[in-house]
Amino acid sequence: MEMSAQFTVLCVDDEAIGLQIRKALLEHAGYHVLTALSGEEGLVLLEGHAVDVVLLDYLMPGMNGGEVAARMRAMRPGIPILLHSACVDLPADIRDLVDDVLAKGEGPHALLQRLRQILEAAKLAVKREM
Amino acid sequence: MNLQEFQRVLRQAFFVPILALLALAGVLLWQITSAQKAQQWLDHSDEVSAGIAELEGLIMDQETGLRGYELTGDAAMLAPYKAAVPLIARRFASLREMVSDNPAQETNLLHIEKRYDQWLSFAEGLLARPDTFSDRALNRHGGDLMYAVRSSIRQMRQVEERLRQGRLEHSIVLERREITVLLGGALLVGILLSLFSLSRLQRVSDVYQKSLGEIHEGREWLRTTLRSIGDAVIVCEADGSVEFMNPVAEQLTGWPKEEAAGHPLSEVFRIVNEFTNEEAENPVEKVRRLNKVIALANHTVLIARNELRHIIDDSAAPIFGKAGELAGVVLVFRDVTEKRRAEAALTASEKLAVAGRLAASIAHEIHNPLDSIGNLHYLLAEETDPVRRAEYLKLAQQELDRTLQISRSLLNLYREPNAPVQIDIADLIGSVLLLLKRRLDNQSVSVAYRPADLAIIEGFPAELRQVFTNLIINAAEATGAQGKIQISIHEAPSEELRGSGVIVEILDSGPGIPAAIAQKLFQPFFTTKGNHGTGLGLWISMGIVQKHGGSIQISNSTHPELHGACVRVFLPTRTLMTSLSRTTAYTG
Numbered sequence: 001m002e003m004s005a006q007f008t009v010l011c012v013d014d015e016a017i018g019l020q021i022r023k024a025l026l027e028h029a030g031y032h033v034l035t036a037l038s039g040e041e042g043l044v045l046l047e048g049h050a051v052d053v054v055l056l057d058y059l060m061p062g063m064n065g066g067e068v069a070a071r072m073r074a075m076r077p078g079i080p081i082l083l084h085s086a087c088v089d090l091p092a093d094i095r096d097l098v099d100d101v102l103a104k105g106e107g108p109h110a111l112l113q114r115l116r117q118i119l120e121a122a123k124l125a126v127k128r129e130m
Numbered sequence: 131m132n133l134q135e136f137q138r139v140l141r142q143a144f145f146v147p148i149l150a151l152l153a154l155a156g157v158l159l160w161q162i163t164s165a166q167k168a169q170q171w172l173d174h175s176d177e178v179s180a181g182i183a184e185l186e187g188l189i190m191d192q193e194t195g196l197r198g199y200e201l202t203g204d205a206a207m208l209a210p211y212k213a214a215v216p217l218i219a220r221r222f223a224s225l226r227e228m229v230s231d232n233p234a235q236e237t238n239l240l241h242i243e244k245r246y247d248q249w250l251s252f253a254e255g256l257l258a259r260p261d262t263f264s265d266r267a268l269n270r271h272g273g274d275l276m277y278a279v280r281s282s283i284r285q286m287r288q289v290e291e292r293l294r295q296g297r298l299e300h301s302i303v304l305e306r307r308e309i310t311v312l313l314g315g316a317l318l319v320g321i322l323l324s325l326f327s328l329s330r331l332q333r334v335s336d337v338y339q340k341s342l343g344e345i346h347e348g349r350e351w352l353r354t355t356l357r358s359i360g361d362a363v364i365v366c367e368a369d370g371s372v373e374f375m376n377p378v379a380e381q382l383t384g385w386p387k388e389e390a391a392g393h394p395l396s397e398v399f400r401i402v403n404e405f406t407n408e409e410a411e412n413p414v415e416k417v418r419r420l421n422k423v424i425a426l427a428n429h430t431v432l433i434a435r436n437e438l439r440h441i442i443d444d445s446a447a448p449i450f451g452k453a454g455e456l457a458g459v460v461l462v463f464r465d466v467t468e469k470r471r472a473e474a475a476l477t478a479s480e481k482l483a484v485a486g487r488l489a490a491s492i493a494h495e496i497h498n499p500l501d502s503i504g505n506l507h508y509l510l511a512e513e514t515d516p517v518r519r520a521e522y523l524k525l526a527q528q529e530l531d532r533t534l535q536i537s538r539s540l541l542n543l544y545r546e547p548n549a550p551v552q553i554d555i556a557d558l559i560g561s562v563l564l565l566l567k568r569r570l571d572n573q574s575v576s577v578a579y580r581p582a583d584l585a586i587i588e589g590f591p592a593e594l595r596q597v598f599t600n601l602i603i604n605a606a607e608a609t610g611a612q613g614k615i616q617i618s619i620h621e622a623p624s625e626e627l628r629g630s631g632v633i634v635e636i637l638d639s640g641p642g643i644p645a646a647i648a649q650k651l652f653q654p655f656f657t658t659k660g661n662h663g664t665g666l667g668l669w670i671s672m673g674i675v676q677k678h679g680g681s682i683q684i685s686n687s688t689h690p691e692l693h694g695a696c697v698r699v700f701l702p703t704r705t706l707m708t709s710l711s712r713t714t715a716y717t718g
Contacts, residue, residue, distance in 0.1 A: 014571075018502045021525055025505045028512060059494060061571045086497030087572070089490050104501040108508035 007119060008032040008050060012042035012068060013057040013084075022055070029112050039063035043071055051079065053119055056098070058085035069097040080122040082114055136334065143330050147323050154315045161308040168301035175294035178228050178235070179287060185221045186283045188214045189246060193276055196253050200263045208257075218246070232293070238286035245282050249275040364461040365449075370395050370414040373458065382442070382465060384435030399461065404429035404441060413446035414459045421456070423447040432463070440465045480670045484596055488540070491569040495536045499529035539565050550588040550705050555632055556581030556619055558591055562598045563617075566606075575606045575613045582619040585632045588705045593674045600667040601636050601697055608640030608694055615639070616692055622700060631680065631702040640694035642686040651684055678705050 009031045013019045016037060023033045034049055036042035039060055046054070054072060058065035069081050083094060086104035095101060099118050102111060195211030198204070222243055229235035252275050262268055356363050362379035366372055371394055375387045383390070383398050390398045401410040416424050425445045432442045444463030451457035506526040513519050539561050563570075563577060570577055605615045616637045624630040643651070652672045668682075675682050680701040687696035 015498050015502075017525060017528060018498055021502045021505045021509075021522075021529075024522075025509055028509060059568055059572045062574065064572065064574070086494040086501065087490070103497070105497040105504065107504045111505075 006030065006032050007052040008034065009053050009055055009115070010034045010036065010042060010045055010049070010051040011055045012036045012039060012060075012065075014038060014060040015057070025108055025111075026055075026115075031115075039065075039068035039071075042068060043075070046072055046075060046079070051076075053115060053122070054079060054081045055084050055115070056081055058083060058087045058090060058094070066091065066094055066097060069094075073097065078122070078125070080118045082118055084111070136337075139330050139334055143327065146326055150319045150323055154319045157315055158308075158312055161304070161311050165301065165304040165308050168297065168304045171297045172294065172301050174228070175290055175297055178225070178290050179294065181221060181225045181228060182283060182287050182290065185218065185225065185242075186280065186287075188218045188221060189276075189279060189283075192218070192253075196256070196272075200256075200269075203260070203263075211253075235286060235289055235293075238282065238289060242279060242282040242286060245275070245279045249279050361462050361464045364395070364399060364463075366395050366414050366459045366461070368456050368458055370412070370459075372398050379463075382432060382434060382440055382463070384438070395459075395461075400433040401430050401442070402433060404431045413444070413461055417446050417448045417459045418456060421448060441467045441470050443469075477670055477673070480667065481596065483667075484599055488565060488569075488599070491566065491572075492536065492540055494568045495565075496533055499532045502526075502529045503533075536565070547590065550590060552586055553589050553591050553594065555585040555587055555594070555634065555701065558594055559598050559617060559619070559634065562595050562602060566599065566602055569603070570606055570615075573606060573609075573611050573613070575609055575611075575615060577602075578614070578616045580616070580618040582621060582632065585619045585621070587632055587678075587701050587703050589678050589701065590674075594678070594701070597671040597674050597699065598634070600671050601699070604667065605636050605638040605640070605695070605697070609638045610640065613639045614692060616689070628700070629702050629704065631700055634699045634701070636695075636697045636699075637687045637689050637692040638694035639692045642694050643684060648684070652682075675699055675701065678702065 009026055011019055011022055011026070011033060013022070013035075014037055019035050019037065023035050026033045034045050034051065036045050039062060042054070042056070045051070054069075056065045056068060060068075063071075065083055065085060069083065072079055072081060081098040083090075083098040083101045084104060085101070090101065099121070100114055102114050191210045192214040195208055195214070198207035199211070222239070225239055226236070229239055249272070252272055256262060256268065256272065356374070356376045359376060360378065362382050363374075363376045364372060364379050364383075365374040371392050372390045375383070375385070375390055375398075380387055380390075385393075385398045395414050396412050399413075401413075402408060403410055410430055413424065423445060424447075430442055430444070432440045434440065442463045443466045444461060446459055446461045448456055449458040449460055503526050506522045506529070510519060510522050510526075513522065559579070560581065563579060602615065602617070606613065609615060616635075618635050620633045620635065622631045622633045652668050668684075672682050678701055680699060682700075683698045685696050685698075687694055689696070
């Protein structure tokens with residue numbers, strides 16, 4: 001609703017309920033939302049869909065957020081990634097892999113604002129390249 | 131001086147006086163023999179003199195007989211004359227024999243014999259011619275002859291007298307010498323023996339004095355050592371009465387040594403159980419019963435004379451006499467009140483450290499539902515559709531329940547019942563794994579958990595949660611990323627030295643325990659984790675398990691896939707522990 005063009009967000013989180021609620025929130029904000037319960041699943045979705053931004057959890061069974069981000073960047077180097085985690089001891093080099101890091105629990109306003117910022121930055125970058 | 135030397139001195143003291151007295155006796159014997167010989171010579175002179183006197187008497191008798199016959203003509207008068215002839219001859223023979231050793235007297239005797247023979251032939255001639263009896267000239271001649279005989283006899287007698295005199299003097303000299311030698315010898319030997327005994331006694335006495343000095347020094351040294359020792363020492367007689375105390379013991383018991391001496395130990399050394407206040411067994415009785423070194427039971431409190439309480443650690447050892455009988459008991463103890471406080475502080479700090487280790491995981495666990503609740507709250511504010519709102523509220527409740535569950539399990543880590551409770555150990559480990567789930571997931575550590583059906587034990591759940599949290603985190607840290615942990619619970623039937631219980635076995639796929647550190651694992655402050663560990667985890671865990679009556683064994687796994695460490699925790703079904711004896715912070 002707030003966005004004129006509908007962006008597609010890929011949400012990756014192993015917390016099913018949290019993921020479901022986040023999907024409702026983002027849809028309410030006007031995004032098109034894809035959800036994945038693991039990194040592997042997220043990579044499959046990224047390959048098959050036109051994803052504009054990735055909202056990625058860090059602590060997950062199997063592949064963690066860092067690994068997932070690295071693979072996504074390998075697949076699509078320009079893809080904006082917002083790491084969204086409750087983890088308090090993230091590795092220091094994680095910021096090199098993602099566009100931004102947001103702690104879980106900051107609230108829905110912060111989440112939506114960061115998403116917008118990342119998307120705008122990505123749009124500017126795309127324009128500059130053109 | 132050794133025993134051999136001492137025996138030599140004893141032998142000297144025995145034999146030297148005997149030899150000295152024998153020598154003295156020999157000298158005296160020689161002296162006595164000389165004196166006896168002198169006496170014999172004196173007797174000999176007397177015999178010779180007597181023989182001469184008898185000879186003179188016989189000759190006189192003969193002459194008297196001859197004179198009487200001459201005057202009276204009576205033949206009976208001649209009887210003495212005739213009777214004397216053989217007697218005189220015999221006397222001459224015996225005298226000759228007697229003086230054969232003396233040439234001078236022999237000559238004198240020959241002289242007498244010759245003159246007597248002259249007189250006798252004159253007398254025989256006279257008797258043959260009775261007509262000449264009155265011839266005066268002839269008679270005078272006979273008188274002269276007799277005079278010559280008698281003068282010779284006198285001469286011989288005088289010589290013998292002089293001889294006797296000389297011998298008498300010699301005998302007297304010898305007798306004096308004998309007395310002198312006796313007295314002098316006795317005095318000399320006495321003095322020498324006294325000096326000898328004195329020197330021997332002096333020698334023994336010197337050594338004795340030296341030994342006494344050494345014994346005294348040794349006693350002083352021991353006394354000083356015992357006085358200087360940091361531990362309290364009480365020495366008891368075999369009957370249990372106090373014999374010696376060092377100053378530390380005096381201070382801890384509040385009894386001065388002089389007053390305590392002779393009192394029964396149980397009066398001076400009052401010990402009770404720290405928690406129940408029940409009187410503890412008298413260590414002297416226990417040593418007497420077991421006849422070996424014993425340590426006091428844990429949680430022993432010594433109550434001083436002024437009712438001050440000290441937590442003590444101690445041991446008691448028997449003192450055996452030469453024959454192996456119990457001669458006494460020595461008690462060594464020390465005040466561990468401060469140590470116990472320090473340990474309690476360490477225990478408390480380790481609890482905090484466990485909380486610290488869990489903090490990240492818990493923050494994550496709580497942030498996830500809180501994030502959802504925040505989102506739901508936003509959506510609820512925007513949403514007007516009642517069906518949607520109801521759904522959001524339901525979801526919010528679910529997420530709140532999850533938060534509560536996590537905070538409750540966190541609280542359970544610290545909240546403790548006052549008495550041991552029935553614990554399903556499988557449940558307990560399940561709840562620990564729940565708390566650790568995130569952390570393990572983070573590392574991609576997979577946990578295979580095989581709980582047993584019936585693993586109910588008595589104990590304190592919060593402490594056991596602490597133990598298993600520690601052990602599982604250790605295993606996870608050992609395996610590293612992508613590691614594997616296997617946790618299994620087995621029933622443990624009772625064995626010879628322990629009752630029945632359960633064994634929790636934790637295997638990991640880490641590198642195992644290097645032999646060099648295996649010994650130190652349970653020591654406080656030993657850590658392989660640098661600044662990330664307190665080094666207290668296993669130490670505290672061991673303390674908790676031991677207080678439950680259990681044990682922890684750490685070895686290297688023999689599992690075909692998991693080659694790391696194998697930790698086996700045995701917990702008895704029934705614990706002897708009371709709520710008071712667990713590791714609570716000491717508040718005395």
